[in-house]
Amino acid sequence: MSYNKKRNLMGYLYISPWIIGFLIFTLYPFAMTFIYSFCNYSITKSPVFIGLGNYITMFTKDMYFWPSLINTIKYVLMTVPLKLCFALFVAMILNVDIKGVNVFRTTYYLPSIFGGSVALSVIWKFLFMDNGIMNKFLSYFHIHGPSWLGNPHISLFTISLLSVWEFGSSMVIFLAALKQVPNELYEASMLDGASKIRRFFSITLPMISPVLLFNLVMQTINAFQEFTGPYVITGGGPMNSTYVYSMLIYDNAFRYFRMGYSSALSWILFLLILIVTVIIFKSSNTWVYYENGGR
Amino acid sequence: MKAKNSQRNDIIRKVFIYVLLVAFGIFMIYPLLWVFASSFKSNDEIFKSLSLIPKHIVTNSYFEGWKGTGQYSFGTFILNSITLVVPVVVFTAISSTIVAYGFARFEFPLKTILFTLMISTMMLPGTAVLIPRYILFNWLGWINTYKPFIVPALFGTTPFFIFMMVQFLRGLPKELEESATIDGCNSFQILMKILIPLCKPAIISMCIFQFIWTWNDFFNPLIYINSVEKYTVSLGLNMTIDGTSVVNWNQIMAMTIISMIPSIIIFFSAQKYFVEGIATTGLKN
Amino acid sequence: MWWGGDARHKATLDAISLYEKEHPNVKINAEYGGVTDYLQKLITQLSSGTAPDLIQIDVTWLQQLFSQGDFFADLSKLKDINVNAFDQNFLKNYCYVNNKLIGLPTGINNSAMYINKDFFDKFGIDDKTVWTWDNLLQTAKMVHEKDKNAYLLDADSTICDYILVTYVGQKTGNQWVKDDYTLGFDKQTLTEAFKYLNDLFEVGAIEPFSQSAPYEGKPDQNPMWLNGQTGMLWNWSSIYSGVKANIKNLSLALPPIDPNAKQTGIVVRPSQLIAINKDSKNIDEAAKFLNWFFTDTDAIKTLKDVRGVPATADARKILSENNLLDSTLTDNANQAMEKMAPPENGISGNQELEKINTDIIQELAYKKITPEQAADELINTYKQKLPELKSQQ
Numbered sequence: 001m002s003y004n005k006k007r008n009l010m011g012y013l014y015i016s017p018w019i020i021g022f023l024i025f026t027l028y029p030f031a032m033t034f035i036y037s038f039c040n041y042s043i044t045k046s047p048v049f050i051g052l053g054n055y056i057t058m059f060t061k062d063m064y065f066w067p068s069l070i071n072t073i074k075y076v077l078m079t080v081p082l083k084l085c086f087a088l089f090v091a092m093i094l095n096v097d098i099k100g101v102n103v104f105r106t107t108y109y110l111p112s113i114f115g116g117s118v119a120l121s122v123i124w125k126f127l128f129m130d131n132g133i134m135n136k137f138l139s140y141f142h143i144h145g146p147s148w149l150g151n152p153h154i155s156l157f158t159i160s161l162l163s164v165w166e167f168g169s170s171m172v173i174f175l176a177a178l179k180q181v182p183n184e185l186y187e188a189s190m191l192d193g194a195s196k197i198r199r200f201f202s203i204t205l206p207m208i209s210p211v212l213l214f215n216l217v218m219q220t221i222n223a224f225q226e227f228t229g230p231y232v233i234t235g236g237g238p239m240n241s242t243y244v245y246s247m248l249i250y251d252n253a254f255r256y257f258r259m260g261y262s263s264a265l266s267w268i269l270f271l272l273i274l275i276v277t278v279i280i281f282k283s284s285n286t287w288v289y290y291e292n293g294g295r
Numbered sequence: 296m297k298a299k300n301s302q303r304n305d306i307i308r309k310v311f312i313y314v315l316l317v318a319f320g321i322f323m324i325y326p327l328l329w330v331f332a333s334s335f336k337s338n339d340e341i342f343k344s345l346s347l348i349p350k351h352i353v354t355n356s357y358f359e360g361w362k363g364t365g366q367y368s369f370g371t372f373i374l375n376s377i378t379l380v381v382p383v384v385v386f387t388a389i390s391s392t393i394v395a396y397g398f399a400r401f402e403f404p405l406k407t408i409l410f411t412l413m414i415s416t417m418m419l420p421g422t423a424v425l426i427p428r429y430i431l432f433n434w435l436g437w438i439n440t441y442k443p444f445i446v447p448a449l450f451g452t453t454p455f456f457i458f459m460m461v462q463f464l465r466g467l468p469k470e471l472e473e474s475a476t477i478d479g480c481n482s483f484q485i486l487m488k489i490l491i492p493l494c495k496p497a498i499i500s501m502c503i504f505q506f507i508w509t510w511n512d513f514f515n516p517l518i519y520i521n522s523v524e525k526y527t528v529s530l531g532l533n534m535t536i537d538g539t540s541v542v543n544w545n546q547i548m549a550m551t552i553i554s555m556i557p558s559i560i561i562f563f564s565a566q567k568y569f570v571e572g573i574a575t576t577g578l579k580n
Numbered sequence: 581m582w583w584g585g586d587a588r589h590k591a592t593l594d595a596i597s598l599y600e601k602e603h604p605n606v607k608i609n610a611e612y613g614g615v616t617d618y619l620q621k622l623i624t625q626l627s628s629g630t631a632p633d634l635i636q637i638d639v640t641w642l643q644q645l646f647s648q649g650d651f652f653a654d655l656s657k658l659k660d661i662n663v664n665a666f667d668q669n670f671l672k673n674y675c676y677v678n679n680k681l682i683g684l685p686t687g688i689n690n691s692a693m694y695i696n697k698d699f700f701d702k703f704g705i706d707d708k709t710v711w712t713w714d715n716l717l718q719t720a721k722m723v724h725e726k727d728k729n730a731y732l733l734d735a736d737s738t739i740c741d742y743i744l745v746t747y748v749g750q751k752t753g754n755q756w757v758k759d760d761y762t763l764g765f766d767k768q769t770l771t772e773a774f775k776y777l778n779d780l781f782e783v784g785a786i787e788p789f790s791q792s793a794p795y796e797g798k799p800d801q802n803p804m805w806l807n808g809q810t811g812m813l814w815n816w817s818s819i820y821s822g823v824k825a826n827i828k829n830l831s832l833a834l835p836p837i838d839p840n841a842k843q844t845g846i847v848v849r850p851s852q853l854i855a856i857n858k859d860s861k862n863i864d865e866a867a868k869f870l871n872w873f874f875t876d877t878d879a880i881k882t883l884k885d886v887r888g889v890p891a892t893a894d895a896r897k898i899l900s901e902n903n904l905l906d907s908t909l910t911d912n913a914n915q916a917m918e919k920m921a922p923p924e925n926g927i928s929g930n931q932e933l934e935k936i937n938t939d940i941i942q943e944l945a946y947k948k949i950t951p952e953q954a955a956d957e958l959i960n961t962y963k964q965k966l967p968e969l970k971s972q973q
Contacts, residue, residue: 007401010482014397017390018413018457021450025431026416032427033419042972043426043627044651061968063961093316098309102566106559107320110327113507113558119333119551122342122801123326125794129803133325150790152946165323169504173459176496180466207466214462217414218455225420235797237737238789239942246420253422254620255931266423273418278411290465339826342806366593366610425620430628438630518621521581521611521632533614534589543586 033263041260054264064248071156072245076223079160084215087167091174112168121232128158149234152241159229159242170215177211206289213284217277224273245269334549341544353545360546363531367523369550372531376510379441379527383448384505388498390451395460396486413454429518439521444509456501463497464490499568507558528554581611582636583618588886595882599872606865626651633860634870637683637853639674640929652855653863656681660867665875665892673923674850683853684874687888689818690848690916697829699811711836713747713776720785731787734810736796737938740777742814744937746835746845747773753842756928761970763962767955774944774951781945789945818851818888820909832912834919848920851888889913930969936961
């Protein structure tokens with residue numbers, strides 16, 4: 001066996017756990033959902049094939065389809081950049097070697113440990129109600145705070161803040177990546193007299209770009225599927241301004257018991273995320289730097 | 296003179312950073328403080344005031360909350376969670392690292408397609424696959440056991456971690472491996488001896504994430520676990536929430552705090568490995 | 581399998597162990613938890629045939645879900661269950677689906693007005709007032725004029741939907757949507773109802789939605805209500821214990837009724853049902869237990885009112901003799917039963933239609949549309965949606 005063929009085989013061997021896992025645990029549920037999406041399936045009765053019916057309804061009759069899709073896209077555009085910038089910024093600060101940095105890291109990660117606990121929905125309302133903590137804080141600076149959750153133009157942004165606030169996991173991943181940037185590179189550029197900002201763009205950013213790509217892709221996928229925030233805090237209101245696509249999927253499945261239609265909605269979301277992700281990956285060829293020359 | 300100046304600048308910079316960190320930190324931690332404070336408030340006070348200081352201090356919320364409904368105490372749920380979470384974390388770390396190594400360092404036909412396929416399994420909302428997946432696990436006879444969590448972890452079914460490890464591995468230089476190959480190491484030895492030590496920060500963060508996420512996961516345990524004796528912490532927390540008539544909020548707050556402690560300890564103690572990451576980069580020379 | 585809070589868990593567990601002691605050959609595995617995602621779990625189990633023997637379900641799920649599927653045993657056919665202990669009309673209205681007795685009611689749940697007595701005293705309102713639409717509006721106006729930060733009603737869009745539907749129902753005497761999927765009202769009546777709702781907003785009877793938005797869907801957690809700045813909450817009597825925990829000085833009244841009402845619109849329904857899984861291997865044992873659960877004196881004393889005021893007259897008698905019932909709650913339940921409206925049909929309670937209503941109510945509250953436009957929009961949307969829903973039956 002030639003060396004190359006052997007290496008090929010080794011590659012398959014290493015990824016074989018995933019392949020087996022995929023065939024056993026993922027393929028069947030995915031295939032079934034795909035079939036359901038062409039059926040009228042109300043859970044209680046067995047599925048009846050209706051061809052493209054669900055997909056046609058979605059685009060022609062469902063009055064919530066487009067608004068919720070637009071809400072979701074807005075949400076993604078707001079949340080992802082904000083969260084990534086914030087996470088990277090904090091990670092850079094916490095990468096400094098100062099006393100007590102451990103405590104700060106833990107503190108900043110705490111919101112993410114909260115997860116979606118019930119206590120969270122309670123406190124978030126307190127923070128953002130009209131005479132809540134946020135507006136009290138702003139009033140110290142003589143700013144009259146808005147209705148964070150009551151104003152349909154702002155509510156989606158407030159929900160997005162919740163997600164930004166839980167930036168911990170992106171931050172940790174950035175931190176781990178920053179730790180892998182060799183100090184020698186910085187030292188060399190310091191000798192060259194490069195400014196801080198220059199160093200950030202010419203060394204830090206390229207060196208952590210693989211991880212930036214990872215965070216970008218993951219956060220995008222997550223943001224498209226965002227459900228907990230709006231579901232727990234606003235229930236989609238006011239005036240459906242936070243009624244995101246996942247809520248539409250959920251409502252159809254578990255409030256109106258239309259599993260087939262809900263599956264069809266899910267597959268449309270799948271396609272949309274896939275397209276966006278592929279675009280990100282394609283573009284990454286121009287901005288992601290791999291130590292070993294890519295591939 | 297110049298040296299003195301820069302020293303002063305350094306101090307100013309540090310003070311600035313501290314002030315910034317503390318200010319932000321308060322904002323980040325405020326909700327937690329509030330939950331903590333609320334666990335000592337009486338139930339009717341929790342929703343009425345924003346204040347952090349309870350008017351009447353209630354101390355039995357921890358005790359009462361721990362007792363739960365009497366049949367099983369919160370301690371049982373914590374033990375259950377540990378039995379569930381530990382294998383999941385260990386298996387995920389092992390399987391994800393191995394699979395990621397395959398994707399990051401080997402060329403083989405269909406690699407791009409398989410990789411895309413793997414990433415794309417994250418793109419279908421969980422709502423859609425819920426019922427078929429349940430039917431599958433039921434068919435395997437795994438309902439009311441922890442197998443629906445543990446066995447898939449063995450097979451690297453969390454693409455998030457595989458992708459993350461792939462990105463970290465690809466960020467590492469190849470020279471070390473090449474010289475090791477010349478020294479006669481096979482690919483597995485390279486993974487064990489060279490790459491894993493280099494990726495320690497990433498592996499540690501993977502373990503932390505998986506720990507916290509599995510620990511907090513509510514929906515999957517709810518669906519797959521039936522017996523109360525097997526309930527995990529998150530199920531225990533939600534156990535008394537009746538939607539309309541919750542009365543024991545301070546107990547819920549108290550148990551929220553208790554349930555977060557393991558995650559906080561894990562995160563805090565894993566810190567030193569991040570710091571260690573600096574040292575390992577020295578290997579690159 | 582059931583959901584509930586601490587008190588319910590404890591009482592039910594006690595009852596189960598009592599039963600096990602009396603019947604040493606029976607072993608009951610209790611599965612219980614919070615209400616969060618209970619329905620999702622149940623659906624998943626039902627669709628794969630792994631549901632437990634005895635299942636607590638909510639009446640509101642019946643029409644949309646369980647009327648189609650054949651999941652539950654017909655309890656009227658099981659000889660171990662004494663169906664006569666229950667009010668037959670009540671069973672007929674709510675527990676029979678396609679002539680099969682799907683479940684037995686755990687308790688009575690009725691629409692009620694929760695009243696914060698302290699608030700009422702402050703504004704000199706009598707908490708024994710019999711409410712009509714007119715005096716409600718007048719009182720609300722008076723309250724808001726006296727204190728700009730006080731509102732008589734604590735209401736979100738769902739509660740406004742109760743107001744809308746009840747108002748229309750009292751005028752027409754019809755179902756909201758008739759059994760043949762046509763509208764139970766005309767445009768004029770609906771416009772009138774929307775105008776009334778609009779008046780409530782205008783006079784400051786209801787806290788502006790932009791302010792109460794964080795508590796949409798959870799009006800009983802709104803700090804305005806908890807701090808006594810709103811005085812009345814229209815809701816189900818089933819949340820009584822939760823409300824009582826926060827508002828110490830609480831009293832109950834019936835929702836407003838028009839003096840010329842063709843029907844009162846007051847809903848009395850089971851708080852939950854307990855059903856037996858049709859595929860259960862232990863149907864007979866489950867039936868015996870269920871019968872004991874509802875009729876045995878000791879069981880009744882153990883369970884008290886953790887699932888609402890019991891639905892059997894015997895149980896109510898036993899509990900009140902032993903002083904185990906809250907008299908405010910029982911009195912209100914008795915009043916509601918007297919004035920009870922005919923039961924709502926399935927389509928009127930449809931969740932999709934409810935969402936359309938609350939959407940339009942929000943637009944009205946945010947002053948995006950006038951009451952006339954609201955009525956138009958609602959009728960037009962229904963005209964599209966109803967045939968769709970009908971075809972899915």
